[in-house]
Amino acid sequence: SQTIHQWPATLVQPVGSPLSLECTVEGTSNPNLYWYRQAAGRGLQLLFYSVGIGQISSEVPQNLSASRPQDRQFILSSKKLLLSDSGFYLCAWTLGGTGTDTQYFGPGTRLTVL
Amino acid sequence: GDSVTQMEGPVTLSEEAFLTINCTYTATGYPSLFWYVQYPGEGLQLLLKATKADDKGSNKGFEATYRKETTSFHLEKGSVQVSDSAVYFCALSPFMDTGRRALTFGSGTRLQVQP
Numbered sequence: 001s002q003t004i005h006q007w008p009a010t011l012v013q014p015v016g017s018p019l020s021l022e023c024t025v026e027g028t029s030n031p032n033l034y035w036y037r038q039a040a041g042r043g044l045q046l047l048f049y050s051v052g053i054g055q056i057s058s059e060v061p062q063n064l065s066a067s068r069p070q071d072r073q074f075i076l077s078s079k080k081l082l083l084s085d086s087g088f089y090l091c092a093w094t095l096g097g098t099g100t101d102t103q104y105f106g107p108g109t110r111l112t113v114l
Numbered sequence: 115g116d117s118v119t120q121m122e123g124p125v126t127l128s129e130e131a132f133l134t135i136n137c138t139y140t141a142t143g144y145p146s147l148f149w150y151v152q153y154p155g156e157g158l159q160l161l162l163k164a165t166k167a168d169d170k171g172s173n174k175g176f177e178a179t180y181r182k183e184t185t186s187f188h189l190e191k192g193s194v195q196v197s198d199s200a201v202y203f204c205a206l207s208p209f210m211d212t213g214r215r216a217l218t219f220g221s222g223t224r225l226q227v228q229p
Contacts, residue, residue, distance in 0.1 A: 006157075032215055043203065043221040044158075049214060057214070090157055094215055101207070102148065103217050105157040 002027035006091050006106035013113055019064075019078040021109050023091030026072065031093040033074040034103065035066055038088040050074060086113045116141040120204050120220035127227050133191040135223045137178075137204035140185065145206040147171075147180055147187040148217065152201045161189075161202070199227045 003026045013019060025031055035047040046059045048066035056066050063082060067075045074091055091106040121136040139145065146165045150158040162171030167182035176191045187204060204220040 034216060044217075044219040046216050049216055059216075092158075101146075101215070102160055102163060103207075104160070105150075108157045110155075 002093075002104065004091060004093055004104060004106040006089075006109050008109060009107065010110045011112070013081050013111065015083055015113055016080045019076070019081050019085070019111070021076040021089055021091075021111075023074040023076075023106055024072055025074075025093045028072070028093070028095070030071060031095060033068060034092040034094075035074065035076050036090045036092065038090060038108075040087070044090065048076070081113045083113050086111055116145070116206060116208060116218045118204050118206055118218055118220035120202075120223050123201075123222070123224040125223060125225050127194055127225070129196055129227055129229050130193045131227075133189070133194045133198075133225070135189040135202055135204075135225070137187045137189065137220060138185050139187065139204075139206050141206055141208060141218075143209035144182070145209050147178070148205045148207070149176070149178055149187070149189050150203040150205060150219075152203065152222070154200070158203065194225070194227045196227045196229050199225055201225070 005024050033050045036044040037047055038044050048058055050056050050068045053068055064078050089109045092103045094103045095101050117140045119138050148163045149161040151161045152158050162173040164171040164180035167180055170179045178187050178189045201222045201224045203222045205217040207217050
């Protein structure tokens with residue numbers, strides 16, 4: 001069966017510091033991968049998605065970036081965090097290819113920027 | 115573009131009450147529709163889904179029917195429990211999205227069930 005991991009679970013960072021969140025998927029090959037952000041009391045906003053190694057599409061211009069160095073690894077980064085980057089970050093995967101399918105979510109990382 | 119509208123929360127019910135959370139959507143073609151649930155401090159879990167008109171998704175006593183004519187996918191449960199307290203998200207996946215395949219989410223509805 002497939003499993004998705006995220007770490008760290010919780011992170012408190014000062015404004016201006018760098019960020020690296022990691023997501024890995026087990027039990028599937030060539031998945032589509034996604035980063036979402038959920039601000040307090042709000043819905044989910046798609047930040048980035050990837051359909052393959054090294055292929056990153058950005059949905060929202062901001063100071064965050066994403067990378068996919070391996071097939072089942074997805075990393076969210078920032079060089080300098082802003083207060084507005086605080087939120088709950090969720091990684092998700094779905095089967096690659098065409099058509100529609102269910103997205104499966106990781107446990108999330110709660111980021112607080114002070 | 116695609117959008118999903120959910121009823122505002124929080125919804126507060128007593129245990130064993132009937133639950134309805136309204137969801138309507140705007141999309142071209144025939145999207146797939148989903149309900150996800152988020153328990154406090156956790157990620158999202160798929161609750162149920164429907165992929166074509168008149169399909170009924172069901173799981174753990176929850177049901178939702180894909181209504182093309184009213185562009186709706188309302189979530190219902192006949193008798194809620196305290197353990198159902200969570201945030202519920204309605205979402206859609208565009209039909210024949212050959213690349214992005216990302217979900218469009220509603221803003222979420224918080225359900226609080228009191229004993």
